[in-house]
Amino acid sequence: MIDKILEAFIIILLATQTDTKADIDEAIAIEEETEPDLYYLGIYTCYGYCSCKKCCNKSDGITATGVKARSKHTVAVDPEIIPLGSMLVIDDKVYIAEDVGGSIKGCKLDIYFDSHDEALKFGKQDKEVFLVNKRRINYGL
Numbered sequence: 001m002i003d004k005i006l007e008a009f010i011i012i013l014l015a016t017q018t019d020t021k022a023d024i025d026e027a028i029a030i031e032e033e034t035e036p037d038l039y040y041l042g043i044y045t046c047y048g049y050c051s052c053k054k055c056c057n058k059s060d061g062i063t064a065t066g067v068k069a070r071s072k073h074t075v076a077v078d079p080e081i082i083p084l085g086s087m088l089v090i091d092d093k094v095y096i097a098e099d100v101g102g103s104i105k106g107c108k109l110d111i112y113f114d115s116h117d118e119a120l121k122f123g124k125q126d127k128e129v130f131l132v133n134k135r136r137i138n139y140g141l
């Protein structure tokens with residue numbers, strides 16, 4: 001009996017540890033491997049952005065979650081609608097809701113690109129957005 005309680009306690013301890021970047025990458029790899037359970041959120045108006053001053057009013061590339069923005073990975077969301085840390089699928093690619101933006105309210109998304117040119121080239125596109133397993137990554141926010 002005590003063994004069972006201890007075991008449960010250890011599982012809770014492990015589950016509450018903050019995810020490291022490696023854990024997040026591993027989680028993404030697992031999600032990609034095991035046919036994720038996708039929850040359709042709807043059509044979102046998506047804009048390209050980069051870490052430049054024009055896009056962010058700052059240029060350090062640090063997102064609202066404190067991690068550095070990465071292309072093919074980071075999206076900015078309205079956290080009232082999509083919690084930060086959510087895993088999203090857009091055009092069969094997995095993204096993480098890591099950032100917010102002043103004009104990103106409601107059914108809008110910003111997709112991060114490494115350069116301003118790429119962001120401009122993406123421009124504004126309507127995309128179907130899916131949430132993966134309604135799962136959140138804990139950033140300790």
Ligand SMILES: [Zn+2]
Nearest residue numbers: 050052055116
């Ligand atoms: Zn830019």
